[in-house]
Amino acid sequence: MAVLFFALWMILNGRITLEIVLFGIVISGLLYWFCVKFLDYSPRREWQAIRLIPSGLKYAWTLLCEIVKSNLAMLPLIYSSRKPEPKLVTFKTPLKRKSTRCILANSITVTPGTISVYLEEDTLTVHCLDTAMADGIEDLEFQRQLLKMEQMLEEGTKK
Amino acid sequence: MIEWIRFVLTALFLLGGLFILISGVVGQYRFRYVLNRMHAASMGDSLGLMLVMLGLCISQNDVFVILKYLLTAAFLLLTSPTSGHLIARLEIATNEHPEKEMELMQK
Numbered sequence A: 001m002a003v004l005f006f007a008l009w010m011i012l013n014g015r016i017t018l019e020i021v022l023f024g025i026v027i028s029g030l031l032y033w034f035c036v037k038f039l040d041y042s043p044r045r046e047w048q049a050i051r052l053i054p055s056g057l058k059y060a061w062t063l064l065c066e067i068v069k070s071n072l073a074m075l076p077l078i079y080s081s082r083k084p085e086p087k088l089v090t091f092k093t094p095l096k097r098k099s100t101r102c103i104l105a106n107s108i109t110v111t112p113g114t115i116s117v118y119l120e121e122d123t124l125t126v127h128c129l130d131t132a133m134a135d136g137i138e139d140l141e142f143q144r145q146l147l148k149m150e151q152m153l154e155e156g157t158k159k
Numbered sequence B: 001m002i003e004w005i006r007f008v009l010t011a012l013f014l015l016g017g018l019f020i021l022i023s024g025v026v027g028q029y030r031f032r033y034v035l036n037r038m039h040a041a042s043m044g045d046s047l048g049l050m051l052v053m054l055g056l057c058i059s060q061n062d063v064f065v066i067l068k069y070l071l072t073a074a075f076l077l078l079t080s081p082t083s084g085h086l087i088a089r090l091e092i093a094t095n096e097h098p099e100k101e102m103e104l105m106q107k
Helices: A002-013 A018-038 A043-051 A053-079 A098-110 A141-158 B002-030 B034-059 B063-094
Strands: A087-092 A114-120 A123-128 B103-106
Touching: A002 A018, A002 B063, A043 A053, A053 A098, A053 A141, A053 B002, A053 B034, A098 A114, A098 A123, A098 A141, A098 B034, A098 B063, A114 B034, A114 B063, A123 B063, B002 B034, B034 B063
Parallel strands: A087 B103
Antiparallel strands: A087 A123, A114 A123
């Protein structure tokens, strides 16, 4: 996390000089201390997060591909005279953690054509613009990858 | 030569992004219901902005400027679903007859 703060500081500064680097180290160190003390961060949990980086990057890649695909699927709907058939689908997710459920709901919202309306416990309500988009909604690629990540996290906590 | 390739790539990405953004606006006027319109709006948020940012990234020499563009894109991707979710939730919560506008399904 401290490394992330430092990277953000460097990006926003836009130059590399001794002064900026030293200030950056001090400030990111202080911020990290604040996070550990008040925001419930701990180095142990961060090690778990670091182990998830490869699958996280893979997830981001799938998300990008899905965004491009669903955008291209939206174009004919907009420019043709056919009326869309909206649907409100309610389904249960097998995901157990709050954080992964939240990621799933946000991924669904960010791909055009589907918006998640409610997320209560394990029930998700999704609004789909067209019937074709609602078909495979309860078994998305996102969900499979998130399930894998969840399993990895649980193995990490057992050890 | 390289300058030319870069210029063409930038122009292509910017035009692509612009086309997606315009389609989003057109979609907003074609659809007649709030939630349908939101789908069109989210197109511009996701792919449109990403293409524009990619085009700008290619046009720049400075690494830090490119990183700033990528940071902007990442933050937009993080924040836009949150606000979209809130609007959708409000609409469904206050609509007395949602079945008139859409088909309800339970899986």
